[in-house]
Structure formats: C-alpha cells, structure tokens
Amino acid sequence: MKTIKSLFTSTKPELLVTGFVFTEGPLWHPDGILYVSDVDAQVHYKVRLEQKVITEVIRDGSGGANGAVFDKDGCLVICEQDARRVVRYEPDGSITVLVDKYGDKRLNRSNDIILHSRWLALFY
Template sequence: MDSQADLADILAGEPERIATGFQFTEGPVWHSDGYLLFSDIPANRIVKWTPDGKTETFREPSGNSNGLTYDRAGRLIACEHGNRRVSRTEPDGTITVLAERYNEKRLNSPNDVVVKSDGSIYFTDPPYGVSEAERELDFQGVYRIAPDGTLTLLIDDFDRPNGLAFSPDEKSLYIDDTAHRHVRAFDVLEDGTLANGRILVDMAIDAQGSPDGMKVDTAGNLYVTGAGGTWVVSPSGEHLGTIVTAELPANCAFGDSDNKTLYITARTSVYRVRLKIEGMKTF
C-alpha cells in the first residue's frame, strides 16, 4: 500500500498547505495554548503559526534550531543544529544549555529530541550542521539526558540518526537511520538505556526521501516523514500507507485541541491533515 487512499481508517481529510515562503521547515511542535512552533533552519529562526493563518518570528537567532519539543513543565527544548547543543527555555525566557559536550568533545549537530514522562530527554546527533574538519566525535550518537542532567551515550552505530519517538507505553523507542533508510526499534530498560535494537521498517524504495522526522499516535502507529511522503506504519512495522504532500516532508507533529491534526513541515511550507486517531501529547 502506497497512498493516502489506503488510510481511510486514519485520515479524516486531505492535506492542505497552511503556510509557505520559508527556506527549510523542520521541528514542528504544538503548544497547548493553541499555536504551532517550527524551525526555519537556514533562516536561523523559530516561527510561530496561529490558527488565524498568521506567522511571526518567535526567536531569532535560534542557533539554527532543528527539532523542537516541550518538557513536562511546558519548557521549550531545542536541538540547536548550528550551536551544536541542546537547550531549554526557562519561564523567564533565559536559555539553559542541557548538552553541549560528550567526554569533553563538542557534539556534532543535535537534530531531533523527545522527552520521556520521567523527564529524561533523548536526542540524536548526526553531523548535518558541522563540517568534517569541525567534528570532534568520530561517531553519531543517540543520547539521554537524565533528570539530574547526566548525559549518557546510548547508541553509537547509526549513520545519520534523526527523528525519534516513544511508543505510547514508553517501552519502545523508535529511531530513524536516515543514511540506511530504515527505522529501528529498541526496548527501553528500567534505567532508561536501550537494548534489543532491530529494524522495524525499511524505507529503501524507489522514491525520493529518507526517514527524517517521526511521531506516534495513541494507537501506536508511527508517522515517519520519508520516501515519497509521510509513512504511516503500524506498531508491528507494516506500512499502512503514505500521506502525500506537494513538497517532500521533513518532520511532523500532532496538534489542535483534540490532538487529531498532523502538522507536516515540508521544505518551504507547512501542511496539515485531519486524523481520526489522536496523537500522543507532548505535555
């Protein structure tokens, strides 16, 4: 199955473009106050979109932010692609650096991030935003920041680790491997580390795009931006169908008051599509 026509039990409408004119959109995240934030990476800013169709600059410069999310206290967590760090915005607007170095070496270029219910933060660190000469680490890691701030390397054998998301019960963590064009699943252990890595779905088909961003709905389905559009994948790894937008997607996020709208960042634009299934909430 390879089209949104196969997604009758999931889609409640057709994708529509809601904003355009950007350089490269990424990292969408919905705020419970009723607005969407997303990164425009080359423009070095975070953009705020409201349901009246208006956009405004939320933060500039943004450190060439990429992935965005919120922690359980509603604080913005950002992968600052250009600054090579993960940051948190405090209620008073000040920015706290959560991770910048591993074993005294600068991170590559933090890309995407997810927060577990216990407050721990998981992020990926491919080298997209750094030249080979500037790299200090000889691997591309997946990391965990514990609630006490301790940074732990979890996995180091990815080639362009990218989007990541937990299953609804948080017993599994899914991670995109962009270069290998597949999504891996890992068991999440009691101490927050990962085990039993395996390929959940292979996206190496004859279509433009590789796995990039990812989110999970309350039924456990994965929404993975990649080859030909946004793939909807069952918890067992079955490709249920693809949500096709006019531009190749990079990331997605659930939003609106019922969390049944999927917002998709795609190159110069942002799209949305209504769903019949509720997405997992950020906070």
C-alpha cells in the same frame, strides 16, 4: 483499528502558511499553536494555524534549531544543530544550555529529541 484517514476531515493538502526557507522540527501545542523552525533562515516561530499566519518570532539566530519537545514545565527544549547544543527556552525569554558536550567533545549536530516518561531527554 483506526486508519490515518479516519483521523482527518479531509486528506486534501492545504497550504497553511508561507514565507519560510526550509522548515523542520514541528511541535504542536494543545492551545492551537504550531512551533516550527526555519533552519536555513535561523528563525524559530510560533504559528496559529487557524489564522494561517506566523504569530511570533520566538528566536532569531536560532542556532539551526531543529528537533523540539516540551519539558515537564511546559518549556521548549530544542536541538540547535548548528550551535551543536541542546537548549531550553525559559519563560522569561532567556536560554539555558542543557548540554553541549559529552566528556570533552562537543556535540555533533543533534537533530531530534524526545522525553522519556521519567523526564529523561534522549537526543541524537
């Protein structure tokens, strides 16, 4: 059985990127990109860890973006807890609101999301 230590070349903490207020919702892409949300600053970023720099601001005014996942098309699906909705970042840069209500009630600060194997989004 593998242990956590066996997955890493070092267990020593290493500072990779600075300049954030309060980070949440990390999402790793196989291309070497870490997507991370600075919830308090309301900014969602792309970070290239090997360069140790913020590569791109994906969205400023992110609605408190937190939990994130890639959908079957490779698009980001994100819980915006302050905006009380779940959105999809489209390839053209637009945003599609996937859900913001249950019945006639607004969502209550969805925090995290996963995708079921049948591409059914589960969030809480």
